[in-house]
Amino acid sequence: xxxxxxxxxxxxxxIEASRTHPVEYRFAHAKNxxxxxxxxxxxxxxxxxxxxxxxxxxxxxxxxxxxxxxxxGKNSYYLCKGMDFSLEQSVVRLISNVMRSLDLTPDxxxxxGGSKGGSAALYFGLKYGFRNIVSIVPQFKVGSYVLKHPxxxxxxxxxxxxxxxxxxxxVIPDLVRQxxxxxxxxxxxxxxxxxxxxxxxxxxxxxxxxxENFNFVYxxxxxxxxxxxxxxxxVPILMGIVNLLIDGIAPRLGFVRNGHEQPxxxxxxxxxxxxxxxxxxxxxxxxxxxxxxxxxRVPGGIVRFTGSAPGAVRVSIWENGKFMGSPGVAPDGGWTxxxxxxxxxxxxxxxxxxxxxxxxxxERTEVTFTVVEGTPTPVFTVPVPGQQVPGPVxxxxxxAPGAVRVxxxxxxxxxxxxxVAPDGGWAWESGWSWSEGRHVVEVFGVDRxxxxxxxxxxxxxxxSAFAAHQPDGYFSRSH
Numbered sequence: 001x002x003x004x005x006x007x008x009x010x011x012x013x014x015i016e017a018s019r020t021h022p023v024e025y026r027f028a029h030a031k032n033x034x035x036x037x038x039x040x041x042x043x044x045x046x047x048x049x050x051x052x053x054x055x056x057x058x059x060x061x062x063x064x065x066x067x068x069x070x071x072x073g074k075n076s077y078y079l080c081k082g083m084d085f086s087l088e089q090s091v092v093r094l095i096s097n098v099m100r101s102l103d104l105t106p107d108x109x110x111x112x113g114g115s116k117g118g119s120a121a122l123y124f125g126l127k128y129g130f131r132n133i134v135s136i137v138p139q140f141k142v143g144s145y146v147l148k149h150p151x152x153x154x155x156x157x158x159x160x161x162x163x164x165x166x167x168x169x170x171v172i173p174d175l176v177r178q179x180x181x182x183x184x185x186x187x188x189x190x191x192x193x194x195x196x197x198x199x200x201x202x203x204x205x206x207x208x209x210x211x212e213n214f215n216f217v218y219x220x221x222x223x224x225x226x227x228x229x230x231x232x233x234x235v236p237i238l239m240g241i242v243n244l245l246i247d248g249i250a251p252r253l254g255f256v257r258n259g260h261e262q263p264x265x266x267x268x269x270x271x272x273x274x275x276x277x278x279x280x281x282x283x284x285x286x287x288x289x290x291x292x293x294x295x296x297r298v299p300g301g302i303v304r305f306t307g308s309a310p311g312a313v314r315v316s317i318w319e320n321g322k323f324m325g326s327p328g329v330a331p332d333g334g335w336t337x338x339x340x341x342x343x344x345x346x347x348x349x350x351x352x353x354x355x356x357x358x359x360x361x362x363e364r365t366e367v368t369f370t371v372v373e374g375t376p377t378p379v380f381t382v383p384v385p386g387q388q389v390p391g392p393v394x395x396x397x398x399x400a401p402g403a404v405r406v407x408x409x410x411x412x413x414x415x416x417x418x419x420v421a422p423d424g425g426w427a428w429e430s431g432w433s434w435s436e437g438r439h440v441v442e443v444f445g446v447d448r449x450x451x452x453x454x455x456x457x458x459x460x461x462x463x464s465a466f467a468a469h470q471p472d473g474y475f476s477r478s479h
Contacts, residue, residue, distance in 0.1 A: 009058045011066075014277035015359050016094035020086040022358040023094045024068040026050060027274060028057075033263035036062035036245075037104055039095055039130075041078060041113030041120035042069045044149070049075070051117045060243065062110075063270075065098050067091060069116070074155035077142055078120045079171070082158030092128060101273035103266075107131040110245050115139070118188075123172050126180040132245045136189045139200045143168030176207040185245065189217040279361050280353075286362040287315050287335070287354045291379055292369040299374025299453065301342035302401030304424060305350075306381070308333045312354035312362070319350050329354070338401070338424070345371045375453035376402045378426070378445045383460040391462040392433035396441070399424045403445030403453065410441050420445070434462045 011026045030036065038060065042051030049070040057064055069075050071087060078091045099109060110132035111125035118138030125133035139145040143165035146153040150160075157164040186208065190201045208214040287309035292298055309315050310333035317324040317337060327337040347370045354362040378400035383389050400406050401424035408415040408428065418428030438461050445453040 009055075009064075012274050013279040014274055015279055016090070016097060016277050017358045017360075018097075019090035019093045021071055021081070021090040023090050024070065024279070024359055025094060025098075025277075026053070026066040026068075027098065028064040029267070029270075030063040031061045033265045034061040034063070035102075035104065035108060035262055035265070037099060037102060037109045038062050038064050039109060039111050039121075039124075040064060040066045041111070041117030041124075042067070043113065043115040043117045044075065046117075051113055063098075063102060065095065067094065069120075072155070075116065075149070075152045076156055077116055077123075077146070077152075079123070079142070079168070080156050083156070083164055083167070092124070095124070095128075097273055097277075098270070101270040103269060110134060113138075119172060122186075122188075123175065125184060125186075126172075126175045129181050129184075131184060133184055133186045134245075135186070137191075137194055137196065137201070138172075138188070139196060140172050140204045141169040141200055142171065145196070145200065173204055173207065176204065179210055182211050183213075184211070185213045185215075186211060187215045187217065189219060191219040279359070280363065281360045282363060284312075284354065284356060284360050284362045285310065286365045287312065287352050289352060289365055289367045292367060294367055294369075296369045297372050298343070298369050298376060299372055300376040300402045301345065301371045302376045302424070303339070303343055303369070303371075304379075304399050304401055305337040305352075306379070307335055307352075309335055309354040309362075311356060313357050314355050315352050316355055316361075317350060317352050319348060324350070326355075343371045345373070375445055375447045375451050376400070377454045377456050378403065378406050378443045379456055380443065380458040383458060385459050387460045388463045389460050391436065393430060394434050394439075394460075394462065395427065395429040396443075396458075397425070397427045398443065400426055400443075400445040400453075402447055404448050406443050406445050408441055408443055410439060415441065436462050 009028050011028045013024070013026050016023045016025065038057070040050075040052050040057070042049050046069075047053055049068045050066045051069075053066055067078065069078055071081060074081075076087055079085060079088050081087050095109075099106070106129045109130045111121040111130050112134045113119070113121035114136035115138065118135040119140070119142055121133055122135045122138055124130065125135075143153075143157075146156060146168070147160070147165065153160050156168065188201075190197050192198075194201070205216060208216075287307055289305065289307040291306045292303055305317070307315075309329050312329045312333075312335075314326050314328050315335055315337075316326045325337055325339060327335050329335045347368065349366060349368050351364045351366050353364045378398055380396065380398040382395065382397040396408070396418075398406075400420050403420045403424075405420055406418050406426050406428070408417070415430065416428065418426050420426045438459065440457055440459050442455045442457045444455045447453075
């Protein structure tokens with residue numbers, strides 16, 4: 001699905017789910033056929049867990065891949081869950097697939113991020129041989145730092161132990177000590193006014209002494225007062241560095257190549273990958289809405305939605321671009337949703353899509369209904385139309401929002417009454433034996449003022465060998 005994440009540059013969203021952990025992403029095509037890819041990792045508190053998605057990259061000419069750091073609802077530094085680094089491998093698979101789909105190599109890529117994302121940019125850039133790394137106020141000792149974020153620490157480590165902290169503290173420093181990717185163009189920005197500088201950055205700078213093009217931007221200003229402001233005060237220089245890298249210019253002595261643009265470049269590879277991993281999958285069935293029916297006139301404004309969405313874990317409900325709710329889907333595919341309020345009178349257009357366990361979205365289902373004056377019509381949930389019901393006693397369940405009691409009839413004969421709970425639910429059991437065969441039972445609601453609603457009916461068949469044998473449409477009351 002195309003959209004402008006920042007209000008400016010069109011992006012496409014997708015999920016790479018070929019490995020253990022589904023990885024969500026946003027992608028923006030290059031301008032003028034630029035042959036470069038910038039991979040963006042998210043900092044803490046990034047909007048929707050996508051870093052640098054506020055429009056700051058709108059004018060970059062390169063392809064841009066934003067990777068979401070949200071796995072089972074938690075941040076992970078893109079590294080691990082319960083010390084299982086298959087999460088890292090899932091992230092690498094996404095980057096590799098996008099890179100290959102663009103017919104690029106690691107030399108054509110820049111890893112970029114700040115804070116948590118700066119640590120990820122360093123880790124992935126050094127470990128997997130990407131040519132350019134821009135790391136802003138990173139944390140080197142990841143294990144020690146996430147102790148300040150207990151939910152993140154527990155997600156990454158499973159059990160928070162001294163040994164697990166030590167392992168996570170070592171993953172980035174060990175790469176540098178080993179001289180991983182010494183030929184990379186590394187640009188790191190930090191400041192002595194960053195409260196993390198003394199523990200998380202300064203002790204590790206000397207490890208880069210053997211790197212061919214390590215650059216440290218030491219930002220000192222009385223206007224920098226904390227970790228976040230280091231980045232904000234240096235956005236122009238950061239964008240300048242990235243633009244040079246996109247052009248193939250790394251500030252260093254020697255021959256450099258400028259341009260890297262192919263206006264007529266074949267996009268079929270990346271387009272095929274984006275389509276295959278698109279967040280909205282046409283093969284994933286859209287949800288079915290049973291109630292309200294399309295075009296239904298709903299009395300009273302109390303609407304309880306019911307439907308089915310096989311294969312989904314939840315559905316997402318929207319009206320006029322506004323999120324309304326996201327009820328879960330039962331194992332049998334059924335779902336219900338009650339907004340807990342009356343809808344305004346008039347026409348409503350509600351759009352609903354299903355969400356899979358991996359995070360894929362279905363196409364939208366649209367239901368239009370009109371709220372009118374009156375008492376809402378009750379609905380049956382048990383039995384369902386056409387159900388074979390074992391007798392001899394039949395139980396009924398349903399919803400009647402706005403009503404205080406419900407009445408039941410068959411063939412014009414009153415069967416009884418049931419009370420309605422505050423949430424609109426009701427349950428009623430006849431207490432006598434039903435005849436074997438087909439039955440059609442009607443239900444209607446009555447509100448506090450005594451107003452009677454319209455009626456709904458359910459058609460079912462009693463199939464018990466022990467039921468009293470009476471002609472269809474009749475029953476015997478046995479006491």
